[in-house]
Structures are given as C-alpha cells and as structure tokens.
Amino acid sequence: MNKSFKYVNNLWNDEEAAKLDAVGRLIYRSNKLGTDQRITNTGGGNTSAKLSETDPLSKQPVEVLWVKGSGGDLRTSTRENFSSLYQDKLVSLQKVYGAYPQKGPKTQAEDDMVGMYNHCTFNLNPRASSIDTPLHSFIPAKHVDHTHPNAAISVAASANSVKLTKEIYGDEVVHTPWLRPGFELGLEMQKICKENPKAIGIIMGQHGLINWSDDEKECYFRSLELIEKAAQYIEKKYAEKGGDQTAFGGQIHNTLPEALRNKVFAKLLPWLRGQVSQQKRFIGTIQDDEKILRFVNSKDAARLAELGTSCPDHFLRTKIKPLYIPLESGSCDEASIDKHVELLKKKLTAGLEQYRKDYADYYNKCKRPNSPAMRDPNPTVILIPGLGMVAWGKDKSESRVTAEFYNCAVEVMRGSEAIDKYIALPQQEAFDIEYWLLEEAKLQRMPAEKELARQxxxxxxxxxxxxxxxxxxxxxxxxxxxxxxxxxxxxxxxxxxxxxxxxxxxxxxxxxxxxxxxxxxxxxxxxxxxxxxxxxxxxxxxxxxxxxxxxxxxxxxxxxxxxxxxxxxxxxxxxxxxxxxxxxxxxxxxxxxxxxxxxxxxxxxxxxxxxxxxxxxxxxxxxxxxxxxxxxxxxxxxxxxxxxxxxxxxxVQGSSMFPRDRVIASLAKYNIPYAETEATESLTTKLAKFYADRTLTKNPxxxxxxxxxxxxxxxxxxxxxxxxxxxxxxxxxxxxxx
CATH class of the missing domain: 3.40.50.720 (NAD(P)-binding Rossmann-like Domain)
Incomplete structure (x- = not known):
C-alpha cells in the first residue's frame, strides 16, 4: 500500500487517518480521492462505508450505509454531504422493486425507488440520497469507491472496451455495458460480484470505475492502483503511436502567441457573450493551456468534437457536444487582428445557428411524451483553433467546472484514441440522462437565483x-x-x-x-x-x-x-x-x-x-x-x-476624501471644538454629527x-x-x- 504512483497522487497519511472516527475516515478517503482531478472531476463520483451504528430507538447495533449524497464534491465534502441509511432496509427494497410488473432502468419503477430511499434514512439524516446509492449498498463489501478517472473512462469509452478491460486487468476487474445509474445498475453489480468472487472492481461502460474492499485503506489504494494500471497502458500505447507529435491526428493549426490571443479574445468575447446569452446571461472562462490547444489545433478535433462526450457527468455540463469552429490554416498578426476577429465572428455566427438547429433536432428526435421543455440551445463549450476553448456557465464557478469537464473529456478521447477508437454515448441515452425527470426535479428544487445573478x-x-x-x-x-x-x-x-x-x-x-x-x-x-x-x-x-x-x-x-x-x-x-x-x-x-x-x-x-x-x-x-x-x-x-x-x-465616515487633515480643517472651519491629540475616529465622528445635524433626518x-x-x-x-x-x-x- 505504500508504493509510489506516476499517474495519480498517493495522499494517504496513517497518522492523520488514525485520529478520525469511522465516518471521519470515510470523509478523509473521499477528500483525498477528490483532490486529484485525474481520479474524479468536480462534483463527480461517490464513496461509501458500511458501519456499525447504534439505533436511536432500539439502542441495538445496526449496519448503516454512509454514502456521499446528492450534490457536493468529494474534494470538499464534509459529514453533512453524506447520507446515512439502514443497510438492511436498502437491501429489502429489492423485493419492492421486484413486485413492479415492469422493471428496468427507464421504467417508472426505477424512478420510484429513489423516493423509497427516504424510508431507509438512519437517524433522520436530511441529506438527500444519490441515485448511485444502490451501487454502494448492493456490492457486498464494507467500502466502495466510485470515481470518474480519465484513464478508466478512456477504456470505458473505447469501441473494444470489453477486450481492453480484460487485457489491462485480467480477472480483477469486470466490464459491464452502459446502464443508467440507479437501482437496475446496482442489481447488475450485485450479480457481477456474485458471479466473479475474485473481482475487486468494475469498468462501467461509458461511465467510470467502481471498486471495493473490506478495508478502507485498501479500498483507497485499489482506486489508485486500478487507475494507475489503465494510465500506464494508455501512455505506453500513446508513446508507441508518436505521443504528442501525432496526438489527435497531428496539428494542422498554429497557436497564436499569448499576447496576440489575449487581444483577439478581448475583442471577440463580449460579442460572443451576447450571442450565447440570448435567453440567459452567461459568464465565461477561457482555457488556452497546452493540452486544450493541442486538441483544438488538431486534425481530428472536428470529428471528435462532433461525437460529443461519453461520461454522463461530462455532458451534463458540456451539453451533448461542443461547438467547434472550422478554420482554414492561416496566420494572424498585430496588423490583421481586426480582420481575424471579423472572420471568427462570421464563422461563429454560422456555427451557432447550426448548433441551435442541431440541438433542437436532437431534442425533437429523442424527446419522450413527458420530457421537460427544451432548454437553452446555445453551446456551453466553444472550441476555436489557434485560440483555445471558451466555456460558459451561469456564474464563474460553473463556467470553470464546464471547462474542467471538457478538459477531462479531451483526455478521455486522447486515451481512447491511443488504445483503440473513441465512441460517445448514443444520443438517446444521453438525452435520457440530460432530460431525466429526476434530474429535472433536482433543477426545480434549486433555490431561485439571486437578484444580480449572472451579472x-x-x-x-x-x-x-x-x-x-x-x-x-x-x-x-x-x-x-x-x-x-x-x-x-x-x-x-x-x-x-x-x-x-x-x-x-x-x-x-x-x-x-x-x-x-x-x-x-x-x-x-x-x-x-x-x-x-x-x-x-x-x-x-x-x-x-x-x-x-x-x-x-x-x-x-x-x-x-x-x-x-x-x-x-x-x-x-x-x-x-x-x-x-x-x-x-x-x-x-x-x-x-x-x-x-x-x-x-x-x-x-x-x-x-x-x-x-x-x-x-x-x-x-x-x-x-x-x-x-x-x-x-x-x-x-x-x-x-x-x-x-x-x-x-x-x-465622512469611511470616505477616502476625508483624511485626518481635511477633517481637522473642517472642524476648525465650523468652529467645532477638538483637540489635536484626539483619535481620528473621534474627530470623524464629531464632523459626521455636525453634518447630520444639518439634515432633516439627523443621522450621519x-x-x-x-x-x-x-x-x-x-x-x-x-x-x-x-x-x-x-x-x-x-x-x-x-x-x-x-
């Protein structure tokens, strides 16, 4: 467990962990996993521990599942972010589910089970349970980590992911095809564990990694080791194919120098913000680091961008796909900035029009009778060769997360293309996640935006x-x-x-x-x-x-x-x-x-x-x-x-236009008694009272x-x-x- 890693960070400290109670160590494990962006993205993944607790009514020991609840982020989660549920009651819900005449991940039965988790709450814990709760409950291990590592998703989003999982992990990790998170997926994982008693993890098709152990520290290190194995495999294949020199089919566009990029962005972004803010205003984040530029400048960027993202966590932020702006190879210098900006505006105008049309077509093709109304059809991620990426969100935090998620998606595509061929989630499956009624209900429960939000x-x-x-x-x-x-x-x-x-x-x-x-x-x-x-x-x-x-x-x-x-x-x-x-x-x-x-x-x-x-x-x-x-x-x-x-x-009070010398001059001007040795605050108060007494309200x-x-x-x-x-x-x- 003390081995070193190259592609993830080992942050476990025995002395720190030993000072904590059982729930505290679960939080500790979660925070350490969430700190490394290569392990899981912001707000993504969840961890759990099945612990012995004292029932508040019977005073008898009971097994309780502590699992990261709905919302929150592993990196910053505290005890308040974890729901606690009676493990035996969760397992008993399988009988309730089995009684439904129609079952499956897209049936009402699946959605109804989410409401049933409330009946399993231990000790009146108010934290809403995650839809991933059954995954943690039905896996027969004390500790479970579900993460979204770029390396593991690269395997999960490859055309031959079943074969690759076997090649990388042998019998330690089992592949399961894409299945929407929820009760049905939990049952499938329970079945996998029963049929594969030596398995310690599952690659979830298009989605991520889940692994387990009866020891919390071992569970943490299994997460690291399984991610490390996938990353080692990917980087070896990536190097064999030429590495950065041939990534995404090679570079066909040149990156503008940083100073020039900033000048172009400064001229372009206000106009672009106006274009994407026709329904609601957005706040932008520029991403123009080496990795994102390597992607947007590449030959394959247009093809891969059109495919969209694979992991549900990614496309819920980045939408079904980004807007990629095709440009002919060419240069821009100080003298041609205005000309280049006008070209970009022309390309973006056409691109935005087509994007909105594509999004409406996607909605109309995939919608179901009870689907929520179509949401804002503007892109949240825009890719521009030579410049980089612009991500949009309702606030700066959300636009930063959107940028982070598409960076993750790019790394996933890089990995998948290195070892095989990248495939995205089918559009209907993506739509059923994006417009899932439970997801819509979560959005509706969010507090109303503040008065100056998006400003x-x-x-x-x-x-x-x-x-x-x-x-x-x-x-x-x-x-x-x-x-x-x-x-x-x-x-x-x-x-x-x-x-x-x-x-x-x-x-x-x-x-x-x-x-x-x-x-x-x-x-x-x-x-x-x-x-x-x-x-x-x-x-x-x-x-x-x-x-x-x-x-x-x-x-x-x-x-x-x-x-x-x-x-x-x-x-x-x-x-x-x-x-x-x-x-x-x-x-x-x-x-x-x-x-x-x-x-x-x-x-x-x-x-x-x-x-x-x-x-x-x-x-x-x-x-x-x-x-x-x-x-x-x-x-x-x-x-x-x-x-x-x-x-x-x-x-007077708090004003930079009333330094001590001016206050004293004013006091002298109005014949207000004062002493040179008085504190500035006292002098200011005297002057403020004088001015207040001249008004009708008599208040400073x-x-x-x-x-x-x-x-x-x-x-x-x-x-x-x-x-x-x-x-x-x-x-x-x-x-x-x-």
Missing amino acids: IIVVIGAGSGIGKEVAHRLVKEGAHIVCVDVNAQAAQVTAKEITDKYGLGIGVAGTGLSNCGPAIGLACDITNRASVRVMLDQVALAYGGFDSLAITAGIFVAPDTTGHIPDDKWALTFAINVTGSYIVADEAFKTWKEQGLSGNLVLTTSANAVVAKKGSVAYDASKAAANHLVRELAIELSPLVRVNGVAPATV ITPADQAEAFFLLLTKRLSKTTGQVITVDGGLHEAFLR
Whole structure:
C-alpha cells in the first residue's frame, strides 16, 4: 500500500487517518480521492462505508450505509454531504422493486425507488440520497469507491472496451455495458460480484470505475492502483503511436502567441457573450493551456468534437457536444487582428445557428411524451483553433467546472484514441440522462437565483469608501464584481475580501486573467483612455464581458490658505469627477454595443452640485457638470444602457476624501471644538454629527446608505428610470431642487 504512483497522487497519511472516527475516515478517503482531478472531476463520483451504528430507538447495533449524497464534491465534502441509511432496509427494497410488473432502468419503477430511499434514512439524516446509492449498498463489501478517472473512462469509452478491460486487468476487474445509474445498475453489480468472487472492481461502460474492499485503506489504494494500471497502458500505447507529435491526428493549426490571443479574445468575447446569452446571461472562462490547444489545433478535433462526450457527468455540463469552429490554416498578426476577429465572428455566427438547429433536432428526435421543455440551445463549450476553448456557465464557478469537464473529456478521447477508437454515448441515452425527470426535479428544487445573478458589474473606486461598500453590497445579491481603483493594491484588497468571504468557487481555474472567482481587482486611471480600454479588455478576459458600471471614484481638492484653487488642481478635479466618467462611458459603450445586452451606468455626483458653498468651488462645479453628464449620457447611450446618478451629501465616515487633515480643517472651519491629540475616529465622528445635524433626518450618512441607492439603480427594480439623480443626503433642504 505504500508504493509510489506516476499517474495519480498517493495522499494517504496513517497518522492523520488514525485520529478520525469511522465516518471521519470515510470523509478523509473521499477528500483525498477528490483532490486529484485525474481520479474524479468536480462534483463527480461517490464513496461509501458500511458501519456499525447504534439505533436511536432500539439502542441495538445496526449496519448503516454512509454514502456521499446528492450534490457536493468529494474534494470538499464534509459529514453533512453524506447520507446515512439502514443497510438492511436498502437491501429489502429489492423485493419492492421486484413486485413492479415492469422493471428496468427507464421504467417508472426505477424512478420510484429513489423516493423509497427516504424510508431507509438512519437517524433522520436530511441529506438527500444519490441515485448511485444502490451501487454502494448492493456490492457486498464494507467500502466502495466510485470515481470518474480519465484513464478508466478512456477504456470505458473505447469501441473494444470489453477486450481492453480484460487485457489491462485480467480477472480483477469486470466490464459491464452502459446502464443508467440507479437501482437496475446496482442489481447488475450485485450479480457481477456474485458471479466473479475474485473481482475487486468494475469498468462501467461509458461511465467510470467502481471498486471495493473490506478495508478502507485498501479500498483507497485499489482506486489508485486500478487507475494507475489503465494510465500506464494508455501512455505506453500513446508513446508507441508518436505521443504528442501525432496526438489527435497531428496539428494542422498554429497557436497564436499569448499576447496576440489575449487581444483577439478581448475583442471577440463580449460579442460572443451576447450571442450565447440570448435567453440567459452567461459568464465565461477561457482555457488556452497546452493540452486544450493541442486538441483544438488538431486534425481530428472536428470529428471528435462532433461525437460529443461519453461520461454522463461530462455532458451534463458540456451539453451533448461542443461547438467547434472550422478554420482554414492561416496566420494572424498585430496588423490583421481586426480582420481575424471579423472572420471568427462570421464563422461563429454560422456555427451557432447550426448548433441551435442541431440541438433542437436532437431534442425533437429523442424527446419522450413527458420530457421537460427544451432548454437553452446555445453551446456551453466553444472550441476555436489557434485560440483555445471558451466555456460558459451561469456564474464563474460553473463556467470553470464546464471547462474542467471538457478538459477531462479531451483526455478521455486522447486515451481512447491511443488504445483503440473513441465512441460517445448514443444520443438517446444521453438525452435520457440530460432530460431525466429526476434530474429535472433536482433543477426545480434549486433555490431561485439571486437578484444580480449572472451579472458582471465593474465598480470603479472600489478600493475604499463608497466604492468598497458598493462592491460588498452587490456581491451579496449574486453579482460578479470587478473591483477597480487607481491604486491596484487597494482594488485587490477589496476583491480578496470578497473571495475570502464567498470563496473562489469550484472547478479548475481558467488561465491568465480568467483564473479568478466572483471578484477580481484591477488598476485603472479613468482620466487616461488607454488605461480604461486596457481595464475593460481585462474584464473581457476574466468574465467574457460586463453588464453594468458603477463609478464612485472622485476627488476633492481643498483651496490653499488664501482660498484659491490652483489651475492644475481645478483641471485635476474636472478630469477625475467629470471627464473620467465620460471616458469610461464612451469606452464601455463600445463593449455594450458589441454584446448587444442591456446594461446600467451609475455615476456618483453630489448634493454639492446644487448647493453653492464657499471653499469648494472646483468640486461643486465639477459635480454640477456630472449631474448634467448623467442626463446627456442617458440620451447618448439609450436605449441599450440606462444611465443614472447617486448624489450623496457629505459622507465622512469611511470616505477616502476625508483624511485626518481635511477633517481637522473642517472642524476648525465650523468652529467645532477638538483637540489635536484626539483619535481620528473621534474627530470623524464629531464632523459626521455636525453634518447630520444639518439634515432633516439627523443621522450621519454612511457609505452603506449610498451603496443601497447604487444597488437599486443596478437592478431591474427601477427599470424605467434613466437620466435621473437620486439624492442620498439625509434630507439636506438646501439641496432641494428649485
């Protein structure tokens, strides 16, 4: 058990395992298996242990099956992800199933049995049982691992998989043809174990590997050893056929250099996101590493892509097949980027049209009388020679998982083609999984999407103050946040605060800027058009595009001791508070037009825009201009983009525009008593109270108050409002419009 492996990772540690109880060791085994992507994919596979427990009613020992339940991921699973069921009751369900007049994997009897698992629950465990539960229950061993290793699926998805299984494993592993996961498959495995008492595993046709042992550590190592054997066999054959040089029939396209790829992607992706988001918006992930490029640039890519994926876990994410874009061999350089992008758009337009037609034909050919309505016919995986793969999902996490699964599918095809010939799951079988009523019921049980789900929102000024608060407010409602600030580190700190709280999501990360989660931090000088364009292009590479922009960046320049504002400070004030917002809007509109998706732009103005005051002439005049800029942009960007503004009164607490020296200057200006030695927080509180007392509501105005207004304007709650400025000033009557 202590042997080394080349194609899987041995992560078992006896000292760690010895500290755990029986269920803890099952979780430990599961986590170790799930950590290695070559063993199982995100959310795929399940493990189990038949353990002795004390019945809560009889107080007698009973055998309980602990098995990873529906949903969850082996790598991250905890005790809460495992269902627990009375083993004897599960076995007794065979009599119930046997009483049905019609039985089989596609009968109502099969589906009815899933509901019966609830009657077998031990100790009121609320975790829903997996459809794979019978596989674990009916195999007569204490410990069972069901995984989706690329190497094993390569064998399972080969035309001669029965012969190959025998050649690789001898009598240790038995092959069983494709059978939809469920009760019938569990019975088949029970029969295999009875007829093959020396067997320790089964290659499941088109699907994966399942193996067992009465010892938990031995079960773990059997998983590793069986995968290692398949991988060794594949790599030997692969090398004999020429290895990477001849993989997938050899390379017929050249990979564009990374810098050039990024420029093409930045121009192409917003348009492409608009094309695939006609029903619901999608978030993108780029995958352009060596392995995926080896596939998309190959001679056989078109043939293999058209076949689709084999493993059900793969195609539930990647759909029945990806969209492959055929291109003639040719080159692209800096001078021909625009021409190349236009060619790709033309090819993609035709490809998407044909894909949607093919998907509708697939649905209509395979649908059954009670099938759910056809789902979104757009592809979730797009393969482009020279560039790589773009995967789409409802959020960044899902698009990363989609990319991961198609990477697995590519590895499966590589293995199958090395040892034999790759075959995909028949379309009817694939359809019966994709549109399985139990799968549909699971989708219907999922919680409703949050209000800003599927939205990518760029918050400029997110490094501090109102911008930081806006970023945190929006992500709570499901938005993906691009935190932008002139200070790159400040932007990244806010992004990290978000990812630390909400996680990076699951799935293998993309490459480059696409290697991100629900938030990313970027630098930008909004007074520099080139800087703005670079930032928006980076957003495209990270997520595929964006939906809305919130601009909270601003500057207040105090006059000198004579009350004068120098010309350069006047120009800087207008550059940041007015011109910067215009530049951002102007550049963003190019992307909005490419996407063709409606969006929102919210600027930050100020109550000072309508209140003339001594000592802030540059700031007040700039905010008055910003107020009118809102109205002008609302006209210019309509009907695609709604443009509104938020006008705060003086926000002192948490604002980067109120450093200690300005707070002290203001206290002195208004003759508010203070001591030079007072803590900054105390000084800020005094000033905030002074400003609050001037309002009708008598409460200090906070960044959170402003964030709520941004949230309202960025949702559909005020969907008919554009060209307006919402004041959040506590009721500052001097600012009432006359």
